[in-house]
Every structure is written in structure tokens, then in C-alpha cells.
Amino acid sequence: MNILILGGSGFVGGHLCHRLSEHHQITVATRYKPAAKHLALIPNTRLCQLDPYRPDELSEALSQHQALINLVGILNERGFSGKGFHRAHVELVEIAIAACKQAGVRRFLQMSALKAGEGQSRYLQSRGEGEQRVRESGLDWTLYRPSTIFGPDDSFLNRFASLLALSPVMPLARPGARFAPVYVKDVVEAMAATLENNASYGQTYELCGAEIWELKALVEWVAEQRRLKRAVIGLPDVLGRLQGLIFNLVPGKPFSSDNFKSLLTDSVCSQSGFEALGLKPWAMSEKAPHWLNPEDGRQSRYQRFRSKAGRH
Numbered sequence: 001m002n003i004l005i006l007g008g009s010g011f012v013g014g015h016l017c018h019r020l021s022e023h024h025q026i027t028v029a030t031r032y033k034p035a036a037k038h039l040a041l042i043p044n045t046r047l048c049q050l051d052p053y054r055p056d057e058l059s060e061a062l063s064q065h066q067a068l069i070n071l072v073g074i075l076n077e078r079g080f081s082g083k084g085f086h087r088a089h090v091e092l093v094e095i096a097i098a099a100c101k102q103a104g105v106r107r108f109l110q111m112s113a114l115k116a117g118e119g120q121s122r123y124l125q126s127r128g129e130g131e132q133r134v135r136e137s138g139l140d141w142t143l144y145r146p147s148t149i150f151g152p153d154d155s156f157l158n159r160f161a162s163l164l165a166l167s168p169v170m171p172l173a174r175p176g177a178r179f180a181p182v183y184v185k186d187v188v189e190a191m192a193a194t195l196e197n198n199a200s201y202g203q204t205y206e207l208c209g210a211e212i213w214e215l216k217a218l219v220e221w222v223a224e225q226r227r228l229k230r231a232v233i234g235l236p237d238v239l240g241r242l243q244g245l246i247f248n249l250v251p252g253k254p255f256s257s258d259n260f261k262s263l264l265t266d267s268v269c270s271q272s273g274f275e276a277l278g279l280k281p282w283a284m285s286e287k288a289p290h291w292l293n294p295e296d297g298r299q300s301r302y303q304r305f306r307s308k309a310g311r312h
């Protein structure tokens with residue numbers, strides 16, 4: 001199958017290209033080719049630079065393809081109006097649907113987020129609107145709703161690890177917020193399992209890892225893995241909100257008021273998409289030490305060396 005991926009140059013996209021290129025031809029449509037050149041090394045994968053907001057460019061790129069996967073998503077927008085979220089999560093979905101119809105592409109895989117459409121954050125609200133457009137599209141669609149995704153190259157555990165390295169004390173908004181961190185390779189496996197499976201048309205898969213974590217416990221665990229003695233201080237909501245307001249003004253918005261609002265909604269599954277697909281997800285505490293914990297990392301490098309040498 002020839003598959004075009006939007007937003008494929010990011011964290012999930014790299015893993016998805018590796019997985020799908022085993023059996024398919026992949027085109028990654030990117031807004032800026034040089035930033036995606038790492039993907040050109042993957043067999044059966046090519047890059048195409050385009051403006052995804054231009055329907056004609058997108059439908060032209062879609063010719064000769066049989067599926068579109070939309071991975072585009074932003075956690076923060078420029079400014080505070082909600083327009084940035086709407087453009088990336090709703091308008092782009094509308095354009096992608098129209099382009100598929102114009103190019104005769106019926107299969108449409110849409111990455112969303114757990115709890116899309118719930119709570120007060122513009123992130124989740126716009127995700128919900130994007131999902132609605134997909135459901136009404138008349139295409140052969142499948143929706144994926146992961147909790148927070150982790151992996152060796154994520155910006156979740158790695159971000160906490162970097163912040164913890166900076167200071168002995170870490171003030172944390174929404175310390176009791178709950179997540180079920182899901183391993184990136186499990187997410188892409190679910191996408192691979194559904195791509196050509198018509199039982200998945202019209203389905204929404206919630207994707208959670210095997211463990212539920214509270215945010216404070218998770219950050220303390222990351223510190224432990226890094227052998228760092230740190231005081232993680234849970235902030236009451238009044239201070240958490242203030243933290244969001246202050247960080248709104250920091251370039252790149254490392255945390256924002258909208259992130260704070262997203263944290264008011266627990267990111268845990270109400271049904272298991274993995275179980276529906278006959279897959280078993282990893283637990284974060286089993287997988288992540290391989291790259292978070294230097295000793296575990298050395299150990300696994302040693303194990304890899306032994307297994308390469310045929311000594312299991």
C-alpha cells in the first residue's frame with residue numbers, strides 16, 4: 001500500500017515510518033524537508049515538502065496513494081485565542097478529508113488524544129472537533145486516542161529528566177493528575193494492526209499503557225531512575241494555575257494555562273483498544289528504565305553485545 005503521512009517528521013512519525021515501511025511505501029509530507037531528513041534513511045520512505053493547508057497541493061501529493069495518516073498535533077499554540085489549535089486540529093483535518101475525496105483516497109487514519117472533546121482545555125476541545133469532522137467524513141476512518149506516549153526520544157519523560165537535572169526542587173502543577181503512559185512502539189503497532197483491517201473502519205481505539213501513574217509519583221520515579229535526590233513539591237491548584245499563567249509568557253511555552261486545564265482531566269482509558277486488537281501494551285516501569293536509568297542502560301548495552309555474540 002502507498003501511504004501518505006502528515007506530521008510524520010515528529011516523535012511518533014519516526015517510529016510509525018520504521019514500522020509501516022516493513023510492508024508499505026511511505027511518503028512523509030512535511031512543511032520543511034531538511035528537518036525531516038532523518039526519515040530519508042528509512043527504506044521505502046520518501047519525503048515530500050508541501051503546505052498541508054493548501055488543499056490542491058495535498059490532493060496532488062495524494063495521487064497514487066491508498067491511505068492518509070494524519071499525525072499533526074500541537075500541545076500549545078502561539079497566542080491565546082484558540083485559533084492555532086483550531087487550525088491544526090480542525091481546519092487541517094477538514095482540508096485532509098477534502099483532499100482525500102478529491103484524490104479518491106478512502107482510508108483515513110487520524111491520531112487524536114485520550115479524552116478529546118472533554119474538559120475545558122482548548123487542546124482537548126479542538127481535538128474533539130477534529131474527531132467529529134472525521135466521523136462525519138464518509139471515509140473509511142479509524143481514530144486513535146493515546147494517553148501520554150513515552151519512548152527513548154519522547155518529550156515527556158525526557159523533559160522531566162532534563163528539568164530534574166537543573167534543580168534540587170521541582171514545583172509541580174496537578175500532582176494527582178492520572179496518566180496511563182503508553183509505549184510508542186505499542187501505539188504504532190496498533191496503527192499497523194488496523195491499517196488494512198476493515199473491522200477497524202469507523203472505530204475509535206483508546207490506547208493506554210499497562211500502568212496508571214499519578215504525575216507526582218511519575219516525576220519522582222524519573223528522578224529515582226536518574227539517581228537524583230529531588231524534592232518534588234505538588235502545587236495546590238491556585239498555584240498551579242499561576243504557574244501556567246507565568247509560563248504562558250516564556251518563549252516556547254514549556255507549560256501553559258491550557259496545559260494546566262488539560263491536566264484537570266485524567267488521561268486514563270475507559271476501554272482498552274489494545275485488548276480489542278489482541279495486543280498487550282508494555283508498562284512504563286518495565287520499558288523506560290532501559291534508556292532512563294544509566295545502569296540499566298549499561299546493562300542492556302551489555303545484553304545486546306552478548307546477544308550479538310550469540311550468548312543469550
Ligand SMILES: NC(=O)c1ccc[n+]([C@@H]2O[C@H](COP(=O)([O-])OP(=O)(O)OC[C@H]3O[C@@H](n4cnc5c(N)ncnc54)[C@H](OP(=O)(O)O)[C@@H]3O)[C@@H](O)[C@H]2O)c1
Nearest residue numbers: 007009010011012013030031071072073088111113148149
Ligand atoms: N506524544 C504524545 O505524548 C502524544 C499523546 C497523545 C496524542 N499525541 C498526538 O500524536 C500525534 C503525534 O505526536 P508527536 O509527539 O509525534 O508530535 P510531534 O513530535 O510534535 O510531531 C508532530 C508533527 O506535526 C507537524 N506539525 C506541527 N505543528 C504543526 C502545525 N501547526 N501545522 C501543521 N503541521 C504541524 C510537524 O511536522 P512538519 O513540521 O514536518 O510538517 C511535526 O513533526 C500528535 O497529533 C499528537 O497530538 C501525542
